[in-house]
Amino acid sequence: MSSDSSAAPQPTRAPFRLPLHWLGALPFAIFVLLFLILPTMRIVIGAFQTPEGSFTLENIRGLFTTSILSAYWISIKISIASALLGCLIGFSVAAAVVLGGLPKWIRGPLLTFSGVASNFAGVPLAFAFLATLGPVGLLTVFLRTELGIDLRALGFNILSFWGLTVTYLFFQIPLMILIITPALDGLKREWREAAQILGATNAQYWRLVAFPILLPSFLGTLALLFANSFGAVATAIALTGSSLSIVPILLFAQIRGDVLGNPHLGYALAFGMIVITGIANTIYIWLRARSERWLK
């Protein structure tokens, strides 16, 4: 810099301004803090506190009792079963429509219907299944009187593990269809043709190209469906009352009436739910980013 510049008139310094534009995001930030972040933090912190407020791992350790572990285990089993079956059936339906050479007009109505069905959860869904597969449900009666198949004699009960799984599938399958259809659309015709012309059989194309490309979407959706059924409370309560001890029902009862006899054990129970759905969703987001990069 030359010394002359000091003789030149000083440029008028811009008056210092508070970064006011940050204020525009303030209402949102306050809302999210008060009604999403802080309540969640309260639970997380509470899981590591004694009733007096000092740090402890006792609540977490308290989760490892037979009844609570079995509640988690049933929840996880139902979530895995409904996510896996939802993925497989949903994938088959989406693949049938996208790749199976079915008439084009089926696609629009199917996606619309999936949009509705994936939102049709909660209490009414439970009623629908009770009316269909319950003791006097449409299908139960039909199978018994017309085909001589007694579901109950076969060990099926709508208020059980399989009953809940079958019910959850009603929103899991459409959700899978909604998410996997774009991924199937993303499979370019040229990939199949390039593989064929390079000498690959149809099976080799699926094993080496199509399946690996779809795998992140598939696994990602599996994780999402898992979290989706793990957090479902209303359907479970409306269907089974409190007869099936899964984590959301247990937590519901705990919040209502401290059935565990230790308020901070409730925090730990909820914390466990956050951890499990958090892991599942992280897997989903990570895998989705990966497949989006490929299909760009």
Place this chain on the structure above:
Amino acid sequence: MKKLWAWGALTVGLLYFILPLLGMTNFSLKMRRGVYSLDAYAVVLGDPRFQETFVFSILMALATIIFGVLLVVPTAYWVRLKLPGLRPYIEFVTLLPLVIPAIVIVFGYIRLYNTSSWLPLTGSITGTNILLMFGYATLALPYMYRSVDTGLRSIDIATLTEAAQSLGAGWTTILAKIILPNVLVAVLSGAFLTFAIVIGEFTMAALLNRPAFGPYMQLLGANRAYEPAALAVMSFALTWGCLGLIQLVSRFQKGVQSAA
């Protein structure tokens, strides 16, 4: 051969969708012994508890929608215009309600805003209603924010804003008269989805002890046989209605855009 497999998969899938709907409809019509009748519907619709809770939930849904629009539209607009660096964080935050189960969030509310806390919202009926509305707004946040943000992406908000400012418009005018009409379709889509979520929501309303439609349905389901099926049919129709309206609105927007 290949087609046969495809038709098979589709048929199994469709049966899965249709049988429960058939089951609940069939059941809802069988209240009178031996004949199909609409008795179950008449009983439900005539139940004052039904009317009360249904009206309560509709009011809650409307309040949630108004609050959600007022919160989300200015924020999404402002973030796109002035704070684009914040977008990934906001997006992450708006996805959190999908990760944290509703039961956990409401558990946090009960502990945080009880009568002995600094903000005793659960201490009064009005306070609890407001808390429930905030809870619903949280549940609807992922859908509302994404819908509006996608809507904003398709218009050039920077140019629109500068044009409005050069004509002397203030922020309120810009938001109400320029931005909102341009993202109206996105806002409506978010609103209908919010409506569908709020109207049948069970967990939050039950744990905050508010007389909403969701808990009423659950209560009825525990005590009655045919009426719950009628309720299920009605809420399915309601969900269809809301999502049908979304389709209709977005089709209308496509029509407008292609005409422009």
Place this chain on the structure above:
Amino acid sequence: MSFLTLTHVQKSFGPVQVVKDFNMSIEKGEFISFLGPSGCGKTTILRMIAGFETPSGGTISINGKSQQNLRPNQRNIGMVFQAYALFPNMNVAENVAFGLKVAGAPKTEIAARVKEMLGLIRLDHLADRYPYQMSGGQQQRVALARALAPKPQVLLLDEPLSALDAKIRVSLREEIRAIQQKLGITTVFVTHDQEEALSISDRIVVMNAGKADQIGTPFEVYNTPATRFVASFVGTLNVIEAKVVDPASNRVAIGDQQLTLRHSIAAFKAGDPISLAMRPETGSLAESAEGDTALTGKVVSAHFLGSVIRTRMDLGGSTISFDMFNNPGLLPPAAGETVTLRFAASDLLVLLD
């Protein structure tokens, strides 16, 4: 014995006949371009050679063997697609290795062949990259290496350059030609870009509405177009409407000027209308109408394009344009000026249909 032959090949999609009775023999090692506008059937022929479409009639044979009942994966053909079509889940080396891998080649052989191919396209250093990490030009070179790795008997290129930038398009087409000549592989190249076809082909097939209008070397196709379509699609062309004066002496009239053609027009009668064609670069300005043949007209406009000056001239009815090289010592013609264009009589083509 030609290597790749197409005999009476036709293809219909429903009522639409996209390829009509197509016949062609391609020699081993030849570089053939299919040139034509979109929808002319060129890509359909390529896809029939590959086996993605089944001909509605006729036969395709490679090296004397009919391809009729062979699926694409049994034909040993290499193909490069317009949109690269690299497998996104594999890196460059894995993409190139794919053909050998599905054929069950031993690992050491695959590794050696991949190395060789990457050397050929000069991308050895990117072997571990994934397609999304590369530019379009790089991806298309990898696609070429992938197609060549299994040593195919024929290489098919389906508009491989049209998704790329202009600059890369030129360098890559030269690279493709060099590799093709080095390997001596029989190649069919589909394009709608006449410059591409002219610059790298041994022979060009000009396709129009499902049939070949002309098959010939770039030189033949450009200089002696067989049909009006070929003449207008390949290069730019002035079409001049004239009248036959005397068929026996090849005399025609353009406006009130008469001249003698080199081509025989014995099939015409005196007074018949006749279409003539002339490339813009064939003439030169002359002071007077001496020499071979000349046309005089008024300059409508003259555009200075740098190395070339493009002048439009009114012949009293039809307007033609001609190019001449820039000469710093000479001013370009001005509008309104009357000039004479001199050219060889053989440069004036007769358009028959």
